[in-house]
Amino acid sequence: MKRLVILGGGTAGTMVANKLRRRLPLSEWRITVIDRDSRHLYQPGLLFVPFGGREDLRKPRRQLLRRGIRLLTGEIAEVDPVAKDVHLADGEILRYDYLVVATGTGPRPDQTPGMLGPEWHRSIHDFYTYDGACALREALQGFTGGRLVVHVVDQPIKCPVAPLEFTFLAEAFFRHREMRDQVELVYVTPLDGAFTKPIAARHLGRLLDERKIRLETDFMVERVDAERKTLVSYDEREVGYDLLVTIPLNMGADFVASSGLGDELNYVPVDKHTLQSTAYPDVFAVGDANDIPTSKAGSVAHFASDVFVENFLQYVDGAPMTHSFDGHSNCFIETGDGKGLLIDFNYDTEPLPGRFPLGWLGPLSLLRETRANHWGKVAFRWIYWHVLLPGRWLPLPAAMSMKGKVRQ
Structure with a gap:
C-alpha cells in the first residue's frame, strides 16, 4: 500500500x-x-x-x-x-x-514592530482572516471620517490584487454613504506602482487617480507607531492614519x-x-x-x-514528468459600483488588454471595467464550491492562451 x-x-x-x-x-x-x-x-x-x-x-x-x-x-x-x-x-x-x-x-502581524498590540483590531485592521474581516466591518460602520490608509507590508502576499480591490470598494462604500468628501484614502505599497506588472500598473494607477486615491509607492515599512497612528518607513518617511487597513507580511x-x-x-x-x-x-x-x-x-x-x-x-509510475506549468494566473479585480477588471498572465507574459477566454468572442474583457467582470467574480463562488474543490473538469486550459490579447 x-x-x-x-x-x-x-x-x-x-x-x-x-x-x-x-x-x-x-x-x-x-x-x-x-x-x-x-x-x-x-x-x-x-x-x-x-x-x-x-x-x-x-x-x-x-x-x-x-x-x-x-x-x-x-x-x-x-x-x-x-x-x-x-x-x-x-x-x-x-x-x-x-x-x-x-x-x-498567512498574515504575520508579529513580524512588523508595533503592528500587534492594544490597537490591533481597533485602529489597525486586516481582512485576510475571518475575525479580522468581521472586526473591520464594525470599524467601517463606525468610521466618521479622516484618513483611511490601505497598506501592504511586502510581497509576495496571498491574492495580490485584494488590497487594491478593498481600496476601490472602500471608496464606493463611503461615496454611497454620502461621506466621501470626509474621507482621505491613501494606498501605501512597497512596489513602484499600483501593481507588479507595468501595463496593469498603469491601468490600475489611472483608476486610483480617477477616484482621488493617493498612491504612496516604494514604502518599505520599518515599524508602526500605534500611539502616534503613523507608518514609518526605513527611509524615515511617515504616513499618518486614523484607520489603518494593513496586509501584514505573509509567510x-x-x-x-x-x-x-x-x-x-x-x-x-x-x-x-x-x-x-x-x-x-x-x-x-x-x-x-x-x-x-x-x-x-x-x-x-x-x-x-x-x-x-x-x-x-x-x-x-517511474516515468519522466512531461507536463509543464507556465505560471498561468487570472484574477477578477473588483472596482466598485458593480464593476470589475480581469487580468490573465503567466511567467513570461504580463497582463494585456483584450478579450477572454474565447478569443475575440470574449465574453469577458481584459483590463477594462465591466459589469460582466463583476458578475464573473460573483459566479466564481458557486464554481469554487461545486466544480473546483471537488476536482471536476472546468473548460479553462491550464496553459495561458494569447487568443484575444493585444500586445502593446
Missing part, C-alpha cells in the same frame, strides 16, 4: 486530494489529508465582509473530500523528509511515501522552516514547472506553499494542480 500524505486541506490541498482520489486505486493507495481545523474557509469572500457581507464562508472539510480520503485534524509539528515521517503536535507520527505540502500562506507554515524544507519566508523551493521540491524528490508543494514566481492566488492553485496531477501520476 502506497501512502500519500497531503499537508493542508485548503484550496490546493482539497483539489489535489480529490483529483488524485479519482485516478489512484484505493486498493493500492492510502490518501491522507491533515489540517489544523475542521472547517474550510472561502477566502475570496473575506473581501466583502467589511462592507456588510454576512454569508457564512465556511464548510466542513470532511464534506468537501471524496470518499476514501482520510482526514486528520491536528497541528503539524515537523516533517522528517529523510525518514519520510510527519510528526503531529499530539505525538502521532505518520509515515509517507509521497508528500504534498499545501499549507498555504508559510512554521513547520516548513523547522523541517528544513523552506526558504526565509517558509515557502518550499520547487521546480516552477513541475512543483517538485528541489531538495527532496518525493516532496511536492502546491498552491501558496511553494516559491514559484507568480501570484499566490486561487487560479494558480487550480491551473497548477491540473499540471501537478498529470506529472505526479507519471512520477509514481
Whole structure:
C-alpha cells in the first residue's frame, strides 16, 4: 500500500486530494489529508465582509473530500523528509511515501514592530482572516471620517490584487454613504506602482487617480507607531492614519522552516514547472506553499494542480514528468459600483488588454471595467464550491492562451 500524505486541506490541498482520489486505486493507495481545523474557509469572500457581507464562508472539510480520503485534524509539528515521517503536535507520527505540502500562506502581524498590540483590531485592521474581516466591518460602520490608509507590508502576499480591490470598494462604500468628501484614502505599497506588472500598473494607477486615491509607492515599512497612528518607513518617511487597513507580511507554515524544507519566508523551493521540491524528490508543494514566481492566488492553485496531477501520476509510475506549468494566473479585480477588471498572465507574459477566454468572442474583457467582470467574480463562488474543490473538469486550459490579447 502506497501512502500519500497531503499537508493542508485548503484550496490546493482539497483539489489535489480529490483529483488524485479519482485516478489512484484505493486498493493500492492510502490518501491522507491533515489540517489544523475542521472547517474550510472561502477566502475570496473575506473581501466583502467589511462592507456588510454576512454569508457564512465556511464548510466542513470532511464534506468537501471524496470518499476514501482520510482526514486528520491536528497541528503539524515537523516533517522528517529523510525518514519520510510527519510528526503531529499530539505525538502521532505518520509515515509517507509521497508528500504534498499545501499549507498555504498567512498574515504575520508579529513580524512588523508595533503592528500587534492594544490597537490591533481597533485602529489597525486586516481582512485576510475571518475575525479580522468581521472586526473591520464594525470599524467601517463606525468610521466618521479622516484618513483611511490601505497598506501592504511586502510581497509576495496571498491574492495580490485584494488590497487594491478593498481600496476601490472602500471608496464606493463611503461615496454611497454620502461621506466621501470626509474621507482621505491613501494606498501605501512597497512596489513602484499600483501593481507588479507595468501595463496593469498603469491601468490600475489611472483608476486610483480617477477616484482621488493617493498612491504612496516604494514604502518599505520599518515599524508602526500605534500611539502616534503613523507608518514609518526605513527611509524615515511617515504616513499618518486614523484607520489603518494593513496586509501584514505573509509567510508559510512554521513547520516548513523547522523541517528544513523552506526558504526565509517558509515557502518550499520547487521546480516552477513541475512543483517538485528541489531538495527532496518525493516532496511536492502546491498552491501558496511553494516559491514559484507568480501570484499566490486561487487560479494558480487550480491551473497548477491540473499540471501537478498529470506529472505526479507519471512520477509514481517511474516515468519522466512531461507536463509543464507556465505560471498561468487570472484574477477578477473588483472596482466598485458593480464593476470589475480581469487580468490573465503567466511567467513570461504580463497582463494585456483584450478579450477572454474565447478569443475575440470574449465574453469577458481584459483590463477594462465591466459589469460582466463583476458578475464573473460573483459566479466564481458557486464554481469554487461545486466544480473546483471537488476536482471536476472546468473548460479553462491550464496553459495561458494569447487568443484575444493585444500586445502593446
